[in-house]
Amino acid sequence: MTTSNTGRSVSTLSVLIQSGALDPVALAEETFAAIRDFGDQTIFLSLLEERAMAEAQASAKRIRDGRSRGALDGIPVAWKDLFDVEGLATTAGSKVLANATSAERDADVVAALCAAGMVSVGRVNMSEFAFSGLGINPHYGTPRNPASRDGARLPGGSSSGSAVAVAAGLVPVSIGTDTGGSVRIPAAFNGIVGYKATRGRCSMRGVFPLAKSHDSLGPLCRTVADAVLIDTAMRGAITADIRRGVLSDLSLVVPETIVFDGAEPGVVAAFEVALAKLERGGAKIRRQAFPLFSELFELAARHGPMVSAEAFAVHKDRLAGPGAAEMDPRVAARARLGEKTTTSDYLALLEARGRLIAAFAASLAPGELLVAPTLPHVAPLTEPLLGDDDLFTKTNAKTLRNTLINNFLDGCGVSLPCGTGDAGMPVGLLLSGQRNEDERLLSAALAAEAVLQG
Structure with a gap:
């Protein structure tokens, strides 16, 4: 990277911003320049430049006036393409939803980080409908793992763009979702930190679902301290009830x-x-x-995976209509597997899960x-x-x-x-x-x- 700030941690950027050494507007401009100049243009699916610059300007004014909203004020954040952003269609990494109705309001966690002063710079690539751990997307391209030196390697999924955006130093944090590993897998593949919160710890309103019995979310970032800061704000809290362990x-x-x-x-x-x-x-x-x-694993082989059954329920109408032809065939085939799970199978899985x-x-x-x-x-x-x-x-x-x-x-x-x-x-x-x-x-x-x- 030729830029000096975009690859830094949330905590480091916070010190610079709060001390007045770094202006949030300058950081936002630097972030967009870094994204546009980066060799891999498959990472971001959409940029929120107008919104981001307005948020950065508001942050800069608050800090100048001595009214900072806290450690995250002015910090850039990117969003997996599952999160509602007011005025945009939520496409979930799929061309099927390109003409979907625009969101009327931000997802709850988008609103929560906005309230903490963060600057939303864009939405990032992902496995279509979050239904793969590899990160391959035939519609928008597959982000390249920045650590690879012997040819393009997988970014991991489904939060592929989230991980690569952080690992490449384009943003300090990106928010992903995790149904079977979709935060932790790309974090591991790219050499960064990925925190999957307990399901229900943060609001999922305004997040496109895969399987609600397993869906959770969390940040991909550079340090655990960053994850703590982001988790706190996503829950609408001001301070974290977490001590550094021994x-x-x-x-x-x-x-x-x-x-x-x-x-x-x-x-x-x-x-x-x-x-x-x-x-x-x-x-x-x-x-x-x-x-x-x-x-x-034996239960999944006998009754079918719970995730596939719930994913089929989400996409049943889409799979039966013309939209199926526009889906990644691998995603469509995996979702169709859920049709084989009967009601008695699903109830058996629920009982076994509790046990x-x-x-x-x-x-x-x-x-x-x-x-x-x-x-x-x-x-x-x-x-x-x-x-x-x-x-x-x-x-x-x-x-x-x-x-x-x-x-x-x-x-x-x-x-x-x-x-x-x-x-x-x-x-x-x-x-x-x-x-x-x-x-x-x-x-x-x-x-x-x-x-x-x-």
Whole structure:
């Protein structure tokens, strides 16, 4: 990057803005210039220049007048193309919705960050209808992973543009959604932080759904401290009830079931080095088998995935009409799988989900968090996946495998960069908590990040 500010963290930019060393208007102008000059033009689907400049000017005036709204005032933010923005159609990464009715108001979280003084600069690319963990989009192009040096590699999905926009230094934060890993996967592929909040922690009004029983959201950013700031504002809070954790207080459990199956040696090596750092720092670490993880996948094979059933319900009319021909065939085929899930199948999945969530909670001691590789592999090369449906399906399933466990168990998670694997590509370390353990999780992530990045 030739610019000096767009690649900085939220926290760093905040200090500069609040001290008067950086003007929000100048930062907004610098951000748009960086986006336009960047070699990959598939990242942003739309720019909100008029809105952003008005928001930046209002921020600058507040700060000059001594009325700052807080640490986020004047900070640029990008939005996954699932979030309603007043006056724009929400297209969800699809050309099918290009002529949809414009949103009458911002999504609740867009409004919340606007109220905190943030500057919305645009909406970013994604897997169509958020239905893939890889980030390939045949309509608008597939953003290139900025860390790749041996050809274009996947950005991860479905929040592909969100991750790449941050990793490329175009914006300090972008907001994504996570139904099976769509925040944590692209964060890990691109070497940044991705926080998936507990489902329902933040309002989902004005967010295009995939599967409401699993849909959640969260920020992709450079540091855990940034994630804490953004999470606080998205909930309409002023201060965060989160303390920086101490490693000696952390109790971490490494699951020995599923998550290491077929993992690349480079991923395992980077994870084990990171784990050793945490242990040397005082964290208590043990390993445990979780047979219920296997049962989770067996249930999906027997009854069909809950996500597919709910996605079919969202897209049923679209799949039966002319719009189906305009969809990514891979997305349409995956959504149609949900038609096979009967009412009795879905009810069986609901019952089993409640039982497995309770069993998982009982298998951990109070305060314990899971720690595992976010993904079993680094970002694959993009080209081989474009024309090979079988390879795409297998890669997508493996990419989603580790992260979707937490969605099914209705928990929260943070992916942290923890080194590199094959081809020098980033590897992610995933900390996961149970439902509504977000404060404990973020506290632990702050402590872990200090050691991993130190």
